[in-house]
Amino acid sequence: MQPSEDTQSKTVLVTGATGYIGGRLVPRLLEAGHRVKVLVRSPQKIADVPWHDQVEIVQDSLSDAGSLEGSLKDVDVLYYLVHSMASGRGFEAKEESMARLVAEAASAAGVQRIVYLGGLHPDNTELSTHMRSRETVGRVFLESAVDSIVFQAGVVIGSGSASFEMIRHLADTLPVMPAPSWVKNRIEAIAVRDVLHYLVAAAALPGTINRSFDIGSRDVLKYRDMMNEYAVERGLPRRLVIALPVPAPKLAGLWVALVTPIPLSMSFPLVQSLQHDAVSREHDVDHVIPQPDGGLTPYRRAVALALGKERDGQVETTWANAGVDADPLPSDPDWAGYKVYVDERTFHSDARPDYVWTIIEGIGGKNGWYSLPLAWRVRGWLDKLTGGAGLLRGRRHPKKLGSGEVVDWWRVEAIDRGRLLRLRAEMRAPGRAWLELAVEPDGDGSLYKQRAIFFPRGLGGRLYWLGVYPFHGIIFPSMARNISAAAIALQESASQESAARQPSVNEAGSGVAKDTP
Incomplete structure (x- = not known):
């Protein structure tokens, strides 16, 4: 895809390029004509990605104030796509502190815009630890000296997405499912292709914009209906999901960890994020960024696209690859x-x-x-x-x-x-x-x-x-x-197979017609 002539080329720096969204965003930013830098702690983790030689790789840490400002030099737009799924004492304070450090370094380096992807959540509700942390990080950027765009998305549907994997494995495994009361909550999912559409467009938006935007498919379903719509698209019988009158987030998190590929450390925050309705409260983004060609992707279509990618083996990125760094194996001596x-x-x-x-x-x-x-x-x-x-x-x-x-x-x-x-x-x-x-x-x-x-x-x-x-x-x-x-x-x-493809001696012939005596 060639960039349009009216696309204003920017120098962008992407954090979280080894993650599910970041790894898909980078090639699309390149297609849009932007100069892309990626900030990673371990360059080896992106050594085999197809776009490796088209980007500038910056080895740095978001918690190193001394070097971060240098990494942001000459950057127009910073994509902040990191969010730890760890928990424990000090988790929220650490996330907030890192966001403030990044915002200050971006301001000092003259970055024009920060783009952040947060979570869709209701107002005036007590949020889970992780949703509260994501909301706090978005607020830090909006209150900083750098203009910021904070997108708030709900369940992201795409091949390799943790949210999709959770739906897929639950529906594939359990024809009858006793479930906590939150399966009756209303969820507005969004296809990963639409998330990427908004993120790419944010880089070239003119003028000053400093606000959050809710983004979603406008296709609102109860969570149990999302599992059933998946089952139908998958060619399975409809699942019987029995909502029990208890929220049980910890028990549900444990059950999700056992039934799906998602580890316990991630299943808890995922389940906690479903404790409330997640529906767009406003659609102001339509006045700033046109919808994708053909319109937003309905949930059922997003599932079909995700399944199609999984069938042909071309899963572009997966949530699981965004793992923590670890010391490599020391050499034998x-x-x-x-x-x-x-x-x-x-x-x-x-x-x-x-x-x-x-x-x-x-x-x-x-x-x-x-x-x-x-x-x-x-x-x-x-x-x-x-x-x-x-x-x-x-x-x-x-x-x-x-x-x-x-x-x-x-x-x-x-x-x-x-x-x-x-x-x-x-x-x-x-x-x-x-x-x-x-x-x-x-x-x-x-x-x-x-x-x-x-x-x-x-x-x-x-x-x-x-x-x-x-x-x-x-x-x-x-x-x-x-x-x-x-x-x-x-x-x-x-x-x-090779032998079967080779023509026999008779088939190869010697140029003599079959009816020649």
């Missing part, structure tokens, strides 16, 4: 002085290295882990029960991986395509864990290498390793064998 457990396996395969790599890069998600599926599922449920990620997060794309992406309870820490994949565990365990899968040529076949690494934390970590070690003796050898077998099967299938 740096292990000296640390207690570390290592389980190493090698396996010669008759398959070529490229076929073994295809299996390695496609591991996890619906493809599984090539050994004792029940054992993996049990460990995933235990992780869920203790507030971890579990195995339901899956992966963004069924065949391709990039740095920083999620694979079930793992995250891609390093990928040397065709040679090595290193995954860092995000499951709950008393220590830090990694899994490395590698392949290299070996004669006419390949040598598959597998290494599990665990840095225990205290006595509990050592006991944990000893407790799971017997299972490793079963899981890891079969994993190596099965990956090799899958690669051989893939290679044989490719050879058969």
Whole structure:
């Protein structure tokens, strides 16, 4: 898409570019003709995104007042798309403090506009901790010296969205669903494509604008009706959702964490945000930003678009990839002085290295882990029960991986395509864990290498390793064998398809007509 001639090009800085919205916004800002900078703490997390070479990458932290002003130099528009889903004492104060620091640095650097995406909420209502925090951050920007546009959106529907994943898994899993009273609340969802439309348009708006805008589809449904509309679009029978006369946000958050890919730390704030109606109170944005071509996307259409993306495997970004940064695996020589457990396996395969790599890069998600599926599922449920990620997060794309992406309870820490994949565990365990899968040529076949690494934390970590070690003796050898077998099967299938496409000698002919004696 080419930028229109009347689009005023801006220099924009996007925070939260590794997140669900930010990762989709960046390429659209580029398409609109803007010069884009992205601020990240770990540049490696966006090393594999398609737009990597089209943006200026700034390594910085939003909590570092000393360097932030320099990062904002010559920036016209700042997109503030970060919001922690953590909780605990001091959470709200920390979020507010960081917003104030950013606003002050933006003012000092001469930034013309701040654009923030907050949550849709009713007035004069006691909000949950997270909704209250988002409202506070928006107010900080509106009261700052920099003109600010604060969009307030409700449930965002799109492939990979946490809100969509919650609806999808609940409706897919539960034909009959006893539910808290908030399933009767009225919700105005919005398609992710419409959110992006408003965000992109905000960069080039002329003049001075300093206010909030409610944005939504204008299609208002009760939450239980949203699940049923999803079920119908999915081709499932309508779900029986029984609203119980209790709000039960904590119990509901726990249930959502168990049934969906969303971890407990995120399911609680998501459920809490549904405790009240979330409907636009005004439509003033229509006087400032025209609606998208074809109008706003109704809820059912947004679901159809999300499902279509999931079917073809082209999920652009996913909520799960916006994980916390963590220290990378130290190099082997740096292990000296640390207690570390290592389980190493090698396996010669008759398959070529490229076929073994295809299996390695496609591991996890619906493809599984090539050994004792029940054992993996049990460990995933235990992780869920203790507030971890579990195995339901899956992966963004069924065949391709990039740095920083999620694979079930793992995250891609390093990928040397065709040679090595290193995954860092995000499951709950008393220590830090990694899994490395590698392949290299070996004669006419390949040598598959597998290494599990665990840095225990205290006595509990050592006991944990000893407790799971017997299972490793079963899981890891079969994993190596099965990956090799899958690669051989893939290679044989490719050879058969190639042979089928080759014309036979008779079909190829020698240029002699069939009726020639």
